[in-house]
Amino acid sequence: MKAIKQKYLFVFYFCLMQTAFVYGQTPYPQNYFRYPLDSLPNLVSPFGSLRDNHFHSGMDLRTNGREGLPVYAAADGFISRIKVQKNGYGKAIYIEHANGYSTVYGHLQKYHGAIAEWIHKYQYINKTFEFDKIFMKPFLLVKKGDTIGFSGNSGGSTGPHVHFEIRNSQTEKTLNPALFGIIPFDTLYPIITKIHVYKFVQEGLLLKKQIDLSSKNVIDVGFGPQWKDTLVLSSETFAFGLEAFDYIHNGRDEKGIYMYSLNHNSVPVFSHTLNEFAFDETKYINAHLDYAWYKLQKQRIQKCFISDGNLLGTYFTYGNKGKITPKIGEMGELMFWVQDNNKHTTSLRVIYKTVGTSQDADKLSYEQSIWGKRPILPGKSQTIVAPGLEIKMDPKSVYDTVYYELKVNPTPTNAFSEEYNFHTPLVPIHASFDIAIKPVACPVGLEKKLVLAYGNPKADNYNSIGGSYDKGWVRGKGSNFGNYTLLLDTIPPSIKWSKYKNDYDDSDTLRWDFDIRDNLSGISKYEAFLNEQWVLLDYDAKNHIVTYQWDEVLKQTAQKLWSSSMLEGEVPTVTMKIIVSDAKGNKQEREFRLMLPQNF
Template sequence: MDIKKVFILGVSLINMLFLTAQDSLPLNYFRSPLDIPLYLSGNFGELRSNHFHSGLDIKTQGVEGQKIYAVADGFVSRIRISPYGYGNAIYIDHPNGYTSVYAHLQKYEGKIAEEIKKYQYKNKTWEMDYYPSDTLLKVKKGQLIALSGNSGSSGGPHLHFEIRETKSECPINPLLLGFDLKDDVHPTLRSIVIYPLTDSSVVNNINKPQHVRVTGNRGDYKLISTTANFAYGPIGIGVDVIDQLTGVSNKNGVYEIKLFVNNQEVFYSKIDKFCFDESRALNALIDYEYYLKTNQRIQKSFILPNNTLSIYKNQKDKGVVFIDYEKEYDFRYEITDVYQNKSILSFKIVGMNTRITKSTKQAQTTDTLFSYADSNFFENTFLQVSIPKNALYDDLPFHFSISDTMRSAISPTYQVHKETTPIHLPITVGIKVGRLAENLRKKAVIVAIDANKKYYSRGGEWRNNYLVASSKTFGGFAVMLDTIAPKIEPINIFSNKNLENQKSIQFKISDNLSGIKFYNGFIDGKWVIMEFDGKTSKLTYYFDVISKGNHVFKLEVIDGVENKQSIEIPFIR
């Protein structure tokens, strides 16, 4: 008997039994959204910047223009077009209570495309977030709805595909639904981190996280170093782990992480579903400070007090383990992907045999202590900071300082705690500045300043004598003035050019601070659709029906504080 065939059959049966166990999910209800083999560049729950990945990134063979099909009967419930995020996207509600989402599209097809153009001209906008009635755009399973693309914030041609619960809008893991993908690759463990969690905790005689490298393959892992790791007090463990699928090199996320101590499960996470309002708590799951410094994500197997992620399925003492003197603790990670390929890492941590008599960490001064369970407010002569309830993941020893005024700023830089501390909800920052003429007040914005002294506009509105804006991060803040109009650069048009053989007119637009707010194009005074690519800052008009002869193209661009730039160019068609 062919042993290899028996093994493959066995794995297939295990996968079938596993998927069948998901009896509340619509197994094999949906067809593939593409008619090419499915290979993934990103999977569900993968760790991304400030969020979990909410679907599958399906490769489109490196090109745009692959046919996209409705995965089941239903109706188009939403159409969104944006230069950022999902780009061109379609949402289809299905009668079984689920919604399919198709994003980063190149173009729409059939009646959907006709309805979009009608909406855009009626509302004089290319960007749109449109909710058609449930009778307007009905679709059948297998109906062509769009072509794949690279729109929005996509980093290359692919289809972003989701399945959501229609009522809650929470995405679920599409790989639980029976789509035809191949995977016999075990998760890859790269390192662990041992964290001392209090001032009196130590790991290998110091009060700092200890990174320990891992070696192994095909599901069997061990620590590279054979030297014992000693600790005392409350500790937590983190793991650097990725997953891959058969036939592709992309690094994806894992499905389940279990941590055992002395054969008792102390932590269990599973990414089968999440909701968008909790997704930012990914920053509490990972070692956020380490990520900002290294761009590597360590997944912590212990839970901060106000981290309420639903992916945590079981935990003991929030995953915190107390290491006592002269005792030995057997740790074991069991990490699996959605197809139940499992990797195991076993290691020991030994309690120190030398007693600690005092804290190893020097006490730091704190301006005030903020509770995560309350709303919090900080104020001095020129600054107000409001932190809403549940914005913090843990109680916060809050720090504040003032730095010199940056070049181009009209206020000092106010350092509002540290950008390495993640927050779940936006904070409000208000800065008082000196006397400003009314015309300059309209041009003022608050900027957020990162550790590299780069600054980004957060906008702002005046409330009494404070310029107020919201921010999703702590860090430095100051006030700057934006008095410079946006810049318009023609790409393929100049005065009186004959455009008879061109398919489009293109411009590049940019702004120095507050960002592009509006743009409008006109031919002979009539509004036309201008498509904006946020990655390249290019605006494009694709020629529609236009008479032969002389014409004038006009483009208007307005930034976030109403600085306006316009250009008029005569052309021949």
């Protein structure tokens, strides 16, 4: 009797939570924020969609494959931050509003009006394209609907769109804009395509079975869609994962889902709801998903259970963190629920029966797989050494106990240390670890040009992960298991004149473009001088392009030169000197003699 009471009490409590957070009198103001574009809400990607190493922190607003659409302030407020980056959000604006929330607009092509003027001046005064300026007090004010900039594709964006966020101004947590009523029209229900069954063997986890839910395997006997077979489990600890997708009405783009949950015999045991998260939580996506499966199969299984080291705050669990241990001879019901941002809900029912304990090939093979290996434990800092190698794991480096392998291989061609094969990239790293490698046979005097290089053991290429030389070691940060070695970077970046063509915007031709690239350590400095005078370069890192947008410096130079050359009958030219350095201080310099534009 007592157990039943508790169960009902619990169900009631769970419903209450769902009501408070999902349906009912939400604390989120409705109709306060307008959609920041002229169109109706239309998304390329919703809040929380599953990305590499992060959940999508905002909504990606569709701009129909174009740049240059006006972007409007979503509500009254003041500009609280302007950030310009060669990657990331590119040209971004943050607005703080009086209701405790801030809005963010990323990947802009350019800024507008007084904001644009302020930024241009700031960049010239500080001689920098990239900056991150926070305004503590209202300075640049905006009204709801004011144009703040124009949509673009700047920074890390791979196609034109506006990245839009609503944040809590105090906590800096990012919130699902759908909670504020910004929801695109959608008639399609989410679909569950597969259920995955996991079995726990000590602290290890084995993927036991995939349930394919294509329509031929699904029936309806009055409880909604149900898997046509019965799942057979032994009386041990199991957990589940699901693959689910949501499409909006046009069915073109795959969207993330808003919520999913699991009930076991009508008791909620797990749910995950994308209302809000903090930026330092977003990398927990690697514990949220079956990471190895994603790396191998490129399919994202969302777990219905929580690893010990997973501190993402989007979960609700009851009992054993989503795991269940059925009793011998039991028949039971698993009910999976998936919901999109428009509250379309899809369920799936799976009936299971238990058949005693299987004694136990799984346990044996697991024990064999970890035989003789040492563990890395979550929650502990731990030092791992080998000849010429020192690694210090962060307490938050791993989510679960990892029995690791460490092999020392001979020095690869062109490398300046042994190759260290540190476990497998199929296991995720959360907080990066300190890594130090001792150089071998590095030419004297070039030690400062060494970089730590990371490579996937199966690929033959290495990428620089930075690092710096200090007292006989090259020290830096590792953020993956895999292969590490040292390489030498003595080659400066290249600089070329470029006839760069922006496929998404051909209106803007008042510019000169240069192609800049580096072979290893990456570009760290870029500068341009027009007739010896510093001028601003925009840097679009993904396209390897720096751009001089013709501005007042060229205008003034042109006025002077045109008037004097008219007397002498020459075609006036200017000199553009471009100087680019990489992270190891290798410097390249080139001068371009350019004809002055006539109609400028």
